[in-house]
Amino acid sequence: MSAAVTDLIAALGEKVSTNPAVRDHHGHDMSRQPLHRPDGVVFVESEADVVTAVKICAAHGTPVVPFGAGSSMEGHTIPLRGGVSLDMTRMNKILAVHAEDFDAVVQAGVTRKQLNEHLRDSGLMFTVDPGADASLGGMASTRASGTTAVRYGTMRETVIALKVVTASGEVVSTGRRVKKSSTGYDLTKLFVGAEGTLGVITEVTVKLHPIPEVIASAICSFATMAGAVQTVVETMQSALPVARIEFLDEVAVDAANAHAGLGLKRAPTLFLEFHGSERWVQEQSETVRDLARGNGGSDFDWSTRTEDRARLWKARHETIYSNQSLRPGCKTYTTDVCVPISRLAEAVLAARADADTAPFPVKIIGHVGDGNFHVGYLIKPEIPEELAEAERLAERLYQRTMDMEGTFSGEHGVGISKLKYLRREHGAGVDLMKALKAALDPQGIMNPGKLGQEG
Template sequence: MNETAIKALQQVLGDRLSLNPALREHHSHDMSRQPAHLPDAVVFAESEEDVVQTLKLCHEHGVPVTPFGAGSSMEGHTIPVRGGVSLDMTRMNRILAVHAEDFDAVVEAGVTRKQLNAHLRDVGLMFPVDPGADASLGGMASTRASGTTAVRYGTMRENVIALRVVTPTGEVITTGRRVKKSSTGYDLTKLFVGAEGTLGVITQVTVRLHPVPEVIASAICSFATMAGAVQSVVETLQSGIPVARIEFLDEVAVDAANAHSGLGLKRQPTLFLEFHGSARWVQEQSETVRALAAENGGEDFDWATNPEDRTRLWTARHETLYSNQSLRPGCKTFTTDVCVPVSRLPEAILAARADLDGSFIIGKIIGHVGDGNFHVGYLIKPEIPEELAEAERLAERLYQRTMDMEGTFSGEHGIGISKLKYLRREHGAAAVEMMKALKAAVDPKGIMNPGKLGQAG
C-alpha cells in the first residue's frame, strides 16, 4: 500500500484510519489455524459513508480491502493475505428498527447476535441463528453461518431478508425489500449471503425474527455406543419431531467438556437436545425422543429446565473449541466441517471415528447432527510437520468420503483460505469458472478480499 493511498484515506477518514502495529496485528488473524498476515492499515468504519469513501479510494489506488467483523471465522476469511486495508465494521453496531408485528429487524453489520437478542428480550422475539461465538450479523451473513438451532430455524440463508451492500467501486445497493417474498429480478441477497466479503461490504442486514417459545427445555442423554447416539438422531428426524437443537459429542469431546466446564458427564457418546413449544407439546416431544433413545442404548435422560442450567449446558457445548486445551495444552484445532445427507450420518461419523482411532494424533467429533453437519477436530501442533501432514491426510479421507456420499465439505464455516482447493471437486470446473466470472464482473480490479472466493480454486 503506497504512501499516496494512505494519505488519501487519512484525509477523508482522519483517526478512523490506524497504522498502529498492535491494531494491525489484531486484524492479521482469525480463529483458524491459518498463518497471520498484517494489513497495511486498519479502517474503523462508523457509518456507511465511511465504507463508501474507503472503497472508492481503495478502488482508485488498487488497494486490497478485507472486511473484518468479530474475528471469529474459522477458515481464514478475514486474514488480509495481500495486505492493504482491514475494514473493521464493529463500530457500525446500531439496531436501526424492530418491526415486531412483521417479525423482522434492521441492523447495522457490526451488531452481534447477543446484542440483538438482548434488545429483543422485552418484545418476546428472538433471532435464532446461533453459531456459538458472539459473531456480528454482517459476518454471519457473509459466511452463511448457521449453528445449533439450524435444524429447526434454518441458517443465515433462510433468516436474511435483505441487505445493503457497498460495491467495490463505492456504490450502495439494496438487495431486497422487507417482505416475505418477491419474484423480481435476480436474488442478489442470496448472492451476497455466503460471498465472504469478495463481492462487496455488507453495511446493513434485515433479519427474520421468531417468537420466544412458551417453554424451552434442554436435556442430555449418554449412549453406550456412538452408533446408538447417531441412529437416535436419524430416527428422531424421521419421526417428524421438530427438535430445536440436537447436538452430538463423542466421548473425547465429552472428556474435554468435563475438564473445561466441570459438567461431570459420563465419558460416553452424548446428545445435547433442546425442545421449544407449549408445555404439553414439549413434554410429548421429549418423551418420544426419550423412548427412541432408550431403544438405541440411551440412558440418563437428564433435564436442564431452568435458564441458568440451560445456559451452562449450551455454553459448555459452544466452548468445545477452547476445551481442546484441556486435552492437549498448546494445541491448535485443525477443523473440518462436513455435511452429509442425514441418512448417511451414522456411516460418516463412524468412519471418521475409525480413522481417528487408527491414527497417532488426538481428535474429537462434535456436530449439529440434526442437519447432517459434523466437525472432526484434529488436535495438533502445526509446527510439527508429521502432525500437520497426518491431519491433512485424515481430512482428505473425510472430504472424499463426504463427496462420495453426495455431501459438502463445508456445512457452515465457509471456504476462506483453507478449503479453496476443494471447490472444483464439489462444484465442478464450469461452476467455479462462473463464480470467477461473477467476481470479475462485480470487482474488476480484484480488490475485495483477494485470494479467496472467485479468484482461486
C-alpha cells in the same frame, strides 16, 4: 505507508490506524492460517465511511477486506495481499425492529447477543447461533448457521435483505422487507455466503421468531456412537421439531468435563433442546427418550431451568477452547462437513475409525440434526508430521463426504483453508463464480485470494 492509507488518513482521520498491534489483530482469525498484516485498519462508523474507504482503495487498486468479530474459522478475514482491513465493529446500531412483521434491520457490526438482548422485552428472538458472538454482517458473509439451524434455518433462510457497498463504491439494496418477491435476480442470496469477495455488507434485515413458552434441555449418553447417531436419524425421520440436537463423542465429553466441570459420563452423548408449550415440550422429550432407549441410550435427563440450559450450551459453544484441557499448547485443525441425513451414521463412524489411527487426540462434535459435524484434530503445529497426518485424514473425510453427495462445509465456509476443494465439489460452477467476481469486482480488490479468484 501506502498511498491508499495516506489518502484514507486524509479523508477519515483518526478512524484509520497503522498501529502494528492493531494490524496484527486484523491479520488473523480463529483458523490455523498464518498471520498476514494489512497495511492499515479503518474503523468505519457509517455507510458513508465505507463508501469513502472503498472508493479510495479502488482508485489505488488496493485490497479491501471486511472484518467483523474475527471469529471465522477458515481464514476469511485474513488480508492475504495486504491492503486495508475494514473493521465494522463500530457500525453496531439496531436500526429498526418490526415486531408485527417479525423482522429487524441492523448495521453489519451488530452481534447476535446484542440483538437478542435488545429483543428481550419484545417476545422475539434472533435464532442463528454459531456459538461465537459473531457480527451479523460476518454471519451473512459466511452463510453461518449453528446449533439451532435444525429448526430455524441458517443465515441463508434468515436474511431477508442487505445493503452492500460494491467494489466501485456504489450502495446497493438487494431486497425489500417482505416475505417473498418475484422481481429480478435474487441479489440477497448472491451476497450471502460471498465472504466479502463481491462487496461490503453494511446493513442486514433478518427474520425474527417468537420466544417459545417453554424451553427445555436434555442430555442423554449412549453405549455406542452408532446408537447416538441412529437416534438423531430416527428423531428427524419422525418429524419431531427439536430446536437443537448436538452430538459429542467421548473425547469431546472429556474436554467439556475438564473445561466446564459438567461431570458427564464418558460416553457418546446428545445435547438436545425442545421449544413449545409445556405439554408439547414434554411430549417431544418423552418421544426422543423412547427412541434413545431403543438405541442404547440411558440417563436421559431434562430440565427447563434457565441456568441448566445456559451451562449446557456454554460448554458446547466453548468446545474449541476446551481442547487445551486435553492437550495444552495444541492447535485445532478443524473440519466441517455435511451429509444427507440418511448417510450420517456411516459418515460419523467412518470419521471415528480414521480418527482412532491418529497419533494425537481427535474429537467429533456436530449439529447432527441437519447432517453437519466437525472433526477436530488436536495437533502441535510445530510438529510437521502431525500437520501432515491431520491433512491426510481431513482429505479422506472431505472426499468421503463428497462421495456421499455431501459438502465440505456446512457452515464454516471456504475462506483460505478449503479453497482447494471448491472445484471438486462444484466443477464448472467455479468458472461461473469467477465470472461473477470479474463482473462485480473487475480490479479484484474485494478480499482477494478467496472465492471467485482461486479454486
